[in-house]
Amino acid sequence: MTQGKEENIKLDFIRQIVADDFKSGKWGGRVATRFPPEPNGYLHIGHAKSICLNFGIAEEFGGTCNLRFDDTNPEKEEQEYVDSIIEDVHWLGWDWDDRLYFGSDYFEQMYQYAIQLIKAGKAYVCDLTADEVRDYRGTLTKPGKESPHRNRSIEENLELFERMKAGEFPDGSRTLRAKIDMTHPNLNMRDPVMYRILHATHHRTADLWCIYPTYDWAHGFEDSIEKITHSICTLEFENHRPLYDWFLDAVGAYHPQQIEFARLNLNYTVMSKRKLLQLVQQGLVKGWDDPRMPTICGLRRRGCSPESIRNFCKVIGVNKFNSTIDIALLEHCIREDLNKTSQRVMAVLRPLKVIIDNYPEDKNEELDAINNPEDASAGTRKVPFCRELYIERDDFMEEPPKKFYRLAPGREVRLRYAYFITCINVVKNADGEIVELHCTYDPATRGGDAPDGRKVKATLHWVSAKHAIDAEVRLYNNLFAKENPDEVENDQDFTVNLNPNSLEVLTDCKVEPSLKNAKPLQRFQFERLGYFCVDPDSTDGKLIFNRTVTLKDEWAKIQQSQQKS
RNA sequence: UACCCGGUGGUGUAAUCGGCAACACAGGAGGUUUUGGUCCUCCUAUUCCAGGUUCGAGUCCUGGCCGGGUAGCCA
Numbered sequence: 001m002t003q004g005k006e007e008n009i010k011l012d013f014i015r016q017i018v019a020d021d022f023k024s025g026k027w028g029g030r031v032a033t034r035f036p037p038e039p040n041g042y043l044h045i046g047h048a049k050s051i052c053l054n055f056g057i058a059e060e061f062g063g064t065c066n067l068r069f070d071d072t073n074p075e076k077e078e079q080e081y082v083d084s085i086i087e088d089v090h091w092l093g094w095d096w097d098d099r100l101y102f103g104s105d106y107f108e109q110m111y112q113y114a115i116q117l118i119k120a121g122k123a124y125v126c127d128l129t130a131d132e133v134r135d136y137r138g139t140l141t142k143p144g145k146e147s148p149h150r151n152r153s154i155e156e157n158l159e160l161f162e163r164m165k166a167g168e169f170p171d172g173s174r175t176l177r178a179k180i181d182m183t184h185p186n187l188n189m190r191d192p193v194m195y196r197i198l199h200a201t202h203h204r205t206a207d208l209w210c211i212y213p214t215y216d217w218a219h220g221f222e223d224s225i226e227k228i229t230h231s232i233c234t235l236e237f238e239n240h241r242p243l244y245d246w247f248l249d250a251v252g253a254y255h256p257q258q259i260e261f262a263r264l265n266l267n268y269t270v271m272s273k274r275k276l277l278q279l280v281q282q283g284l285v286k287g288w289d290d291p292r293m294p295t296i297c298g299l300r301r302r303g304c305s306p307e308s309i310r311n312f313c314k315v316i317g318v319n320k321f322n323s324t325i326d327i328a329l330l331e332h333c334i335r336e337d338l339n340k341t342s343q344r345v346m347a348v349l350r351p352l353k354v355i356i357d358n359y360p361e362d363k364n365e366e367l368d369a370i371n372n373p374e375d376a377s378a379g380t381r382k383v384p385f386c387r388e389l390y391i392e393r394d395d396f397m398e399e400p401p402k403k404f405y406r407l408a409p410g411r412e413v414r415l416r417y418a419y420f421i422t423c424i425n426v427v428k429n430a431d432g433e434i435v436e437l438h439c440t441y442d443p444a445t446r447g448g449d450a451p452d453g454r455k456v457k458a459t460l461h462w463v464s465a466k467h468a469i470d471a472e473v474r475l476y477n478n479l480f481a482k483e484n485p486d487e488v489e490n491d492q493d494f495t496v497n498l499n500p501n502s503l504e505v506l507t508d509c510k511v512e513p514s515l516k517n518a519k520p521l522q523r524f525q526f527e528r529l530g531y532f533c534v535d536p537d538s539t540d541g542k543l544i545f546n547r548t549v550t551l552k553d554e555w556a557k558i559q560q561s562q563q564k565s
Numbered sequence: 566u567a568c569c570c571g572g573u574g575g576u577g578u579a580a581u582c583g584g585c586a587a588c589a590c591a592g593g594a595g596g597u598u599u600u601g602g603u604c605c606u607c608c609u610a611u612u613c614c615a616g617g618u619u620c621g622a623g624u625c626c627u628g629g630c631c632g633g634g635u636a637g638c639c640a
Contacts, residue, residue: 010578010579010580010581010588011581012578016581036640037640038639038640040639040640070640072639072640073639073640075639076639076640129638130637130638133637133638134636134637137636138636139566139567139636140566140567140568140635140636141566141567141568141636142567142636143567144636171638172638174638175638177638184568185567185568185569186567186568186569186635187567187568187635187636188635188636190636193637193638194638195638196638197638198638212638214637214638214639214640215639215640216640218640219640235570235571235633235634236633236634236635236640237640238569238570238634238635239568239569239570239634239635240635241569242569260570262571262633267576273640315577315578315589315590316577316578317577317578317579318578319571319577319578320570320571321570321571321572321632321633322571322632322633322634323576323577323578324576324577325576325577325590326575326576326577326590326591328576328590328591329576329577329589329590329591331590332589332590332591333590335602335603339602339603340603344600370599373600373602373603374603403601405601406601414599415599416599416600417599447599448599449599456599457601458601459598459599459600459601460600461600525600525602527600527602528600528601528602529600530602551600551601551602551603552601552602552603553601553602554601554602555601556601557601558601
């Protein structure tokens with residue numbers, strides 16, 4: 001067991017509670033958590049926070065964490081979502097052994113508990129319509145009034161509830177409600193609905209049931225039946241905790257402790273399922289796994305490693321107040337992991353032809369390149385070199401400004417792992433655009449070191465024109481142009497804040513030949529550019545890469561400040 | 566306007582009995598470097614306000630201010 005304290009890690013307030021309970025023996029030394037998604041959408045990075053919290057706590061305290069689908073609403077839930085959630089939680093690196101549960105498996109037990117509550121005189125069948133229930137509930141400042149059906153006899157309630165279950169009544173015509181207090185300051189306690197009539201086909205129980213439990217009635221029992229110790233949920237359920245407690249105590253069931261924490265917010269993106277669904281349905285992104293989406297599958301396709309997401313979830317911490325994390329922190333976590341693990345390769349995104357005039361036309365060389373300077377065990381590889389090469393257009397300027405260290409007329413730079421070259425001529429087309437560069441190379445600098453000790457200020461990446469593989473590269477930027485996408489003028493929709501430059505497709509890229517057999521989702525660092533990942537859209541004849549995140553770019557910063565002044 | 570929860574650098578968190586406000590990100594300066602990457606050094610910047618208790622308050626008390634949540638037969 002790697003308990004937090006023993007690792008000398010600061011405990012967040014939830015782990016503190018768990019640690020205290022663990023120590024005091026409140027739950028007999030047991031720690032049991034659960035991650036309870038509703039299968040009505042794809043998981044996003046906000047869910048990852050909850051997943052890492054629940055599975056992480058279980059792991060740290062030698063306990064268990066169940067994966068449980070909270071599937072009490074047949075109208076919104078689908079098997080597709082169940083499958084994606086299972087895949088995503090696994091991909092993040094968590095496991096639940098055989099503890100895959102469904103709230104719908106407990107419907108019969110919940111039904112029996114409901115009968116028990118009716119028999120105790122604590123629940124009744126109400127014939128009010130939804131609108132009437134709302135009227136009777138009162139408001140935030142005004143107490144509610146009691147339903148005219150509140151004092152039916154236990155026998156009548158039992159009979160009506162039985163007939164509700166038997167399907168004798170149409171949708172919405174009746175509900176089973178708890179008899180609590182219509183004047184309670186907490187609106188959740190004003191005779192909350194426990195069951196509604198819904199003649200809908202459930203993705204697992206099909207047409208077995210036509211009454212479905214509400215969240216408040218169901219969730220506590222799901223936790224109770226699974227003998228959860230700490231039921232961790234987000235802040236919006238704080239007001240529901242008195243009800244969670246009331247239901248469990250009313251039937252004398254095993255009673256876990258509910259603890260609430262603040263959900264994750266990230267700037268430049270949205271995190272609500274509704275909004276993500278809207279982006280997908282309106283075709284504003286290419287699907288749930290569009291690499292611009294904050295979904296787990298989107299991040300996966302983008303090239304993020306599960307380790308980097310888990311580490312992100314660790315460093316953001318857990319608290320009880322709303323906050324917005326800077327997307328730069330996520331990028332930092334991604335770079336931190338990918339720097340250690342990614343194989344380096346050379347790729348030219350915007351090619352500019354370079355001809356080495358003094359290099360023999362028919363000569364080819366194989367030069368040694370280091371696969372990962374952060375990991376000696378990654379070894380080396382050969383990269384082919386010849387007379388004609390491609391370099392990055394950004395790496396040449398005819399009239400270099402201050403602090404531009406790269407290639408310029410008459411200037412010498414190093415080609416990574418190859419030779420020093422000097423630009424001697426710039427060839428332009430009729431429109432004045434640069435089409436190719438003529439350079440000379442110094443044969444004595446093979447491998448990249450000058451025997452005379454002379455220095456160059458820049459090292460450029462390159463690929464051999466003859467050996468290069470063509471590729472498409474998709475560059476991604478923030479999905480939204482505004483830090484807070486929800487900040488809109490009166491009647492506008494958050495989609496007005498979409499970043500028009502969130503995707504830039506480059507179709508004329510040249511990558512080194514070692515990439516020929518790269519597999520979908522394989523991650524690389526393109527030297528000096530960033531981290532890239534093979535997109536599953538790739539085919540045998542066509543490689544497609546997604547840019548996960550750029551490398552930190554000092555020159556870009558200098559350029560920006562130069563433009564300002 | 567009722568009830569509940571909360572407020573620590575630009576951002577996110579820590580300070581465990583009331584005892585030097587710290588860590589990370591971002592930003593800035595420098596060093597190393599065959600990636601303007603990585604790594605290393607340094608710098609900038611913090612307890613919502615007003616009272617009170619105390620030798621001593623981010624922490625305890627009182628009052629205020631500000632922010633979030635809640636009026637689904639969603640979760």
